[in-house]
Amino acid sequence: NAGVMQNPRHLVRRRGQEARLRCSPMKGHSHVYWYRQLPEEGLKFMVYLQKENIIDESGMPKERFSAEFPKEGPSILRIQQVVRGDSAAYFCASSPRDRGSPLHFGNGTRLTVT
Amino acid sequence: DQQVKQNSPSLSVQEGRISILNCDYTNSMFDYFLWYKKYPAEGPTFLISISSIKDKNEDGRFTVFLNKSAKHLSLHIVPSQPGDSAVYFCAAGHKNYGGSQGNLIFGKGTKLSVKP
Numbered sequence: 309n310a311g312v313m314q315n316p317r318h319l320v321r322r323r324g325q326e327a328r329l330r331c332s333p334m335k336g337h338s339h340v341y342w343y344r345q346l347p348e349e350g351l352k353f354m355v356y357l358q359k360e361n362i363i364d365e366s367g368m369p370k371e372r373f374s375a376e377f378p379k380e381g382p383s384i385l386r387i388q389q390v391v392r393g394d395s396a397a398y399f400c401a402s403s404p405r406d407r408g409s410p411l412h413f414g415n416g417t418r419l420t421v422t
Numbered sequence: 423d424q425q426v427k428q429n430s431p432s433l434s435v436q437e438g439r440i441s442i443l444n445c446d447y448t449n450s451m452f453d454y455f456l457w458y459k460k461y462p463a464e465g466p467t468f469l470i471s472i473s474s475i476k477d478k479n480e481d482g483r484f485t486v487f488l489n490k491s492a493k494h495l496s497l498h499i500v501p502s503q504p505g506d507s508a509v510y511f512c513a514a515g516h517k518n519y520g521g522s523q524g525n526l527i528f529g530k531g532t533k534l535s536v537k538p
Contacts, residue, residue: 312465314465341525343528348530349530350426350428350511350528350529350530350531351466351511351513351526351528352528353525353526353527356525364525366525367525399465399466401465410456410468410471411468411526412468413458413465413466413467414465415463415464415465416464416465
Protein backbone atom coordinates (compact mmCIF):
# COMPACT_ATOMS: atom_id res chain seq x y z
CA ASN A 309 0.00 0.00 0.00
CA ALA A 310 3.01 2.29 0.00
CA GLY A 311 2.42 5.30 -2.20
CA VAL A 312 -1.25 6.18 -1.72
CA MET A 313 -1.31 8.41 1.33
CA GLN A 314 -4.45 9.08 3.28
CA ASN A 315 -4.86 11.31 6.28
CA PRO A 316 -5.91 11.39 8.91
CA ARG A 317 -5.87 7.67 9.75
CA HIS A 318 -8.52 8.20 12.38
CA LEU A 319 -11.06 10.99 12.59
CA VAL A 320 -13.66 11.55 15.30
CA ARG A 321 -16.47 13.97 14.69
CA ARG A 322 -19.63 14.84 16.58
CA ARG A 323 -22.95 14.70 14.79
CA GLY A 324 -23.46 17.79 12.67
CA GLN A 325 -19.78 18.55 12.19
CA GLU A 326 -17.88 18.36 8.92
CA ALA A 327 -15.34 15.68 8.02
CA ARG A 328 -12.55 16.21 5.50
CA LEU A 329 -10.59 13.22 4.30
CA ARG A 330 -7.49 13.67 2.19
CA CYS A 331 -5.82 11.42 -0.34
CA SER A 332 -2.58 11.82 -2.23
CA PRO A 333 -2.34 9.29 -5.07
CA MET A 334 0.75 7.36 -5.98
CA LYS A 335 3.31 9.30 -7.97
CA GLY A 336 2.39 9.28 -11.63
CA HIS A 337 -1.23 8.32 -10.98
CA SER A 338 -3.88 10.73 -12.20
CA HIS A 339 -6.98 8.67 -11.43
CA VAL A 340 -8.42 8.66 -7.91
CA TYR A 341 -11.26 6.57 -6.52
CA TRP A 342 -13.00 6.73 -3.15
CA TYR A 343 -14.54 3.66 -1.54
CA ARG A 344 -16.36 3.21 1.75
CA GLN A 345 -16.41 0.10 3.91
CA LEU A 346 -19.12 -0.28 6.51
CA PRO A 347 -18.60 -2.82 9.32
CA GLU A 348 -18.86 -6.43 8.09
CA GLU A 349 -19.32 -5.26 4.51
CA GLY A 350 -17.25 -5.14 1.36
CA LEU A 351 -15.95 -1.93 -0.11
CA LYS A 352 -18.49 0.19 -1.95
CA PHE A 353 -17.52 2.52 -4.77
CA MET A 354 -18.32 6.17 -4.18
CA VAL A 355 -16.64 8.39 -6.76
CA TYR A 356 -13.99 8.47 -9.46
CA LEU A 357 -12.04 11.62 -10.24
CA GLN A 358 -9.31 12.81 -12.50
CA LYS A 359 -7.54 16.10 -12.02
CA GLU A 360 -10.20 18.82 -11.72
CA ASN A 361 -12.94 16.52 -13.00
CA ILE A 362 -15.49 14.20 -11.46
CA ILE A 363 -15.86 11.32 -13.90
CA ASP A 364 -18.26 9.01 -12.08
CA GLU A 365 -20.09 9.83 -8.86
CA SER A 366 -22.74 7.15 -9.14
CA GLY A 367 -21.90 5.79 -5.68
CA MET A 368 -22.01 9.08 -3.81
CA PRO A 369 -24.94 9.84 -1.51
CA LYS A 370 -26.97 12.65 -3.04
CA GLU A 371 -26.62 14.98 -0.07
CA ARG A 372 -23.83 16.05 2.29
CA PHE A 373 -21.04 14.26 0.38
CA SER A 374 -18.74 15.91 -2.11
CA ALA A 375 -15.34 15.17 -3.60
CA GLU A 376 -12.70 17.08 -5.47
CA PHE A 377 -9.30 16.51 -6.98
CA PRO A 378 -7.77 19.92 -7.66
CA LYS A 379 -4.98 20.62 -10.08
CA GLU A 380 -2.61 21.01 -7.16
CA GLY A 381 -2.86 19.10 -3.92
CA PRO A 382 -4.62 16.00 -2.67
CA SER A 383 -8.08 14.73 -3.41
CA ILE A 384 -10.59 15.66 -0.71
CA LEU A 385 -13.71 13.77 0.33
CA ARG A 386 -15.94 16.09 2.30
CA ILE A 387 -18.87 15.03 4.44
CA GLN A 388 -21.02 17.81 5.82
CA GLN A 389 -23.25 17.52 8.87
CA VAL A 390 -22.07 14.02 9.67
CA VAL A 391 -24.45 11.46 11.15
CA ARG A 392 -23.71 8.23 13.00
CA GLY A 393 -24.37 6.20 9.85
CA ASP A 394 -21.37 7.86 8.20
CA SER A 395 -19.06 5.99 10.59
CA ALA A 396 -16.99 3.75 8.34
CA ALA A 397 -13.57 3.22 6.84
CA TYR A 398 -13.00 5.38 3.78
CA PHE A 399 -10.41 4.14 1.31
CA CYS A 400 -8.83 6.03 -1.51
CA ALA A 401 -7.29 4.26 -4.48
CA SER A 402 -5.35 5.44 -7.48
CA SER A 403 -4.29 4.12 -10.85
CA PRO A 404 -2.14 5.46 -13.66
CA ARG A 405 -4.96 5.13 -16.17
CA ASP A 406 -8.56 4.12 -16.29
CA ARG A 407 -8.20 0.84 -18.09
CA GLY A 408 -6.06 -2.19 -17.70
CA SER A 409 -4.41 -1.50 -14.37
CA PRO A 410 -5.52 -2.51 -10.90
CA LEU A 411 -6.28 -0.03 -8.18
CA HIS A 412 -3.73 0.70 -5.47
CA PHE A 413 -5.36 1.48 -2.16
CA GLY A 414 -4.28 3.64 0.74
CA ASN A 415 -4.61 2.50 4.34
CA GLY A 416 -7.86 4.34 4.79
CA THR A 417 -9.37 6.87 7.17
CA ARG A 418 -11.55 5.48 9.91
CA LEU A 419 -14.30 7.97 10.63
CA THR A 420 -16.18 7.72 13.90
CA VAL A 421 -19.20 9.91 14.48
CA THR A 422 -20.20 10.29 18.10
CA ASP B 423 -28.89 -7.06 -4.15
CA GLN B 424 -25.37 -8.41 -4.06
CA GLN B 425 -23.79 -8.74 -7.46
CA VAL B 426 -20.62 -10.28 -6.06
CA LYS B 427 -20.96 -12.88 -3.33
CA GLN B 428 -18.43 -14.57 -1.14
CA ASN B 429 -20.51 -17.09 0.73
CA SER B 430 -17.85 -18.25 3.15
CA PRO B 431 -17.10 -15.60 5.77
CA SER B 432 -14.12 -17.60 7.01
CA LEU B 433 -11.78 -20.43 6.07
CA SER B 434 -9.17 -22.24 8.12
CA VAL B 435 -6.36 -24.17 6.45
CA GLN B 436 -3.22 -25.95 7.62
CA GLU B 437 0.12 -24.52 6.56
CA GLY B 438 1.38 -26.16 3.39
CA ARG B 439 -2.07 -27.17 2.17
CA ILE B 440 -4.17 -25.56 -0.51
CA SER B 441 -6.52 -22.67 0.25
CA ILE B 442 -9.50 -22.28 -2.07
CA LEU B 443 -11.55 -19.12 -1.84
CA ASN B 444 -14.74 -18.88 -3.83
CA CYS B 445 -16.71 -16.06 -5.37
CA ASP B 446 -19.96 -15.95 -7.33
CA TYR B 447 -21.35 -13.11 -9.39
CA THR B 448 -24.67 -12.37 -10.98
CA ASN B 449 -23.97 -9.66 -13.56
CA SER B 450 -23.01 -11.18 -16.91
CA MET B 451 -21.67 -7.79 -18.01
CA PHE B 452 -18.63 -8.13 -15.74
CA ASP B 453 -15.56 -8.61 -17.89
CA TYR B 454 -12.74 -8.59 -15.41
CA PHE B 455 -12.23 -9.86 -11.92
CA LEU B 456 -9.71 -9.19 -9.20
CA TRP B 457 -8.68 -10.55 -5.85
CA TYR B 458 -7.47 -8.27 -3.08
CA LYS B 459 -5.95 -9.19 0.25
CA LYS B 460 -6.46 -7.05 3.33
CA TYR B 461 -4.74 -7.04 6.69
CA PRO B 462 -6.37 -5.31 9.67
CA ALA B 463 -5.91 -1.53 9.70
CA GLU B 464 -4.50 -1.55 6.17
CA GLY B 465 -5.96 -0.97 2.75
CA PRO B 466 -6.61 -3.79 0.29
CA THR B 467 -3.60 -5.00 -1.67
CA PHE B 468 -4.01 -6.20 -5.23
CA LEU B 469 -3.18 -9.89 -5.66
CA ILE B 470 -4.22 -11.15 -9.06
CA SER B 471 -6.75 -10.46 -11.78
CA ILE B 472 -8.35 -12.22 -14.71
CA SER B 473 -10.19 -10.98 -17.75
CA SER B 474 -13.29 -12.70 -19.03
CA ILE B 475 -11.49 -13.93 -22.14
CA LYS B 476 -9.39 -16.27 -19.99
CA ASP B 477 -10.27 -19.08 -17.64
CA LYS B 478 -7.07 -19.19 -15.64
CA ASN B 479 -4.33 -16.85 -14.51
CA GLU B 480 -1.37 -17.84 -12.41
CA ASP B 481 1.13 -15.80 -10.43
CA GLY B 482 3.48 -17.74 -8.18
CA ARG B 483 1.49 -19.44 -5.44
CA PHE B 484 -1.75 -17.74 -6.53
CA THR B 485 -4.03 -18.98 -9.29
CA VAL B 486 -7.41 -17.60 -10.23
CA PHE B 487 -9.91 -19.72 -12.12
CA LEU B 488 -12.92 -18.29 -13.93
CA ASN B 489 -15.98 -20.30 -14.95
CA LYS B 490 -18.13 -17.89 -16.92
CA SER B 491 -20.99 -20.30 -17.53
CA ALA B 492 -21.33 -20.82 -13.78
CA LYS B 493 -20.52 -17.15 -13.00
CA HIS B 494 -17.97 -18.40 -10.53
CA LEU B 495 -14.36 -17.69 -9.79
CA SER B 496 -11.96 -19.07 -7.27
CA LEU B 497 -8.56 -18.21 -5.86
CA HIS B 498 -6.16 -21.05 -5.10
CA ILE B 499 -3.18 -20.50 -2.83
CA VAL B 500 -0.63 -23.30 -2.87
CA PRO B 501 1.12 -23.88 -0.56
CA SER B 502 -0.61 -21.79 2.08
CA GLN B 503 1.59 -19.92 4.54
CA PRO B 504 0.76 -18.31 7.91
CA GLY B 505 1.50 -14.90 6.35
CA ASP B 506 -1.40 -15.47 3.98
CA SER B 507 -3.80 -15.07 6.91
CA ALA B 508 -5.92 -12.06 5.96
CA VAL B 509 -9.30 -11.12 4.54
CA TYR B 510 -9.60 -11.80 0.81
CA PHE B 511 -11.96 -9.76 -1.31
CA CYS B 512 -13.23 -10.71 -4.71
CA ALA B 513 -14.08 -7.76 -6.98
CA ALA B 514 -15.61 -7.43 -10.43
CA GLY B 515 -16.12 -4.71 -12.95
CA HIS B 516 -16.72 -3.86 -16.56
CA LYS B 517 -15.61 -0.98 -18.69
CA ASN B 518 -19.05 0.36 -19.28
CA TYR B 519 -20.19 0.34 -15.67
CA GLY B 520 -20.55 3.90 -14.59
CA GLY B 521 -18.07 4.92 -17.24
CA SER B 522 -15.13 3.77 -15.20
CA GLN B 523 -13.19 0.56 -14.97
CA GLY B 524 -12.33 1.54 -11.41
CA ASN B 525 -15.95 1.27 -10.34
CA LEU B 526 -15.50 -2.18 -8.85
CA ILE B 527 -18.11 -4.26 -7.07
CA PHE B 528 -16.62 -6.01 -4.05
CA GLY B 529 -17.76 -9.08 -2.18
CA LYS B 530 -17.92 -9.02 1.61
CA GLY B 531 -14.69 -10.92 1.98
CA THR B 532 -13.48 -14.25 3.34
CA LYS B 533 -11.22 -14.34 6.35
CA LEU B 534 -8.47 -16.90 5.77
CA SER B 535 -6.56 -18.33 8.71
CA VAL B 536 -3.53 -20.45 7.95
CA LYS B 537 -2.47 -22.54 10.95
CA PRO B 538 1.20 -23.38 11.44
